[in-house]
Amino acid sequence: MELYSKVQLKQYELIERLMKIKKLAALKQLDEILVRLEMESRAIESEEAIEEGSVMSLDEFSRKSNEWLVSNTK
Numbered sequence: 001m002e003l004y005s006k007v008q009l010k011q012y013e014l015i016e017r018l019m020k021i022k023k024l025a026a027l028k029q030l031d032e033i034l035v036r037l038e039m040e041s042r043a044i045e046s047e048e049a050i051e052e053g054s055v056m057s058l059d060e061f062s063r064k065s066n067e068w069l070v071s072n073t074k
Helices: 003-020 024-052 058-071
Strands: none
Touching: none
């Protein structure tokens, strides 16, 4: 079974388990955990992008944005 299929299967299993939870407090706790995991995942992705050099500095972004603005407002 390929990785994508395994991921989908695990997602469905988790959804089924979530649907069985009836306590609001438990659902809120799970929501907080999911938010934390999403934030951690994004932080890791950002760190990897910085290490790979696939992001630009704020100054570079500002310069390119200004260049685009000048070239598209004539």
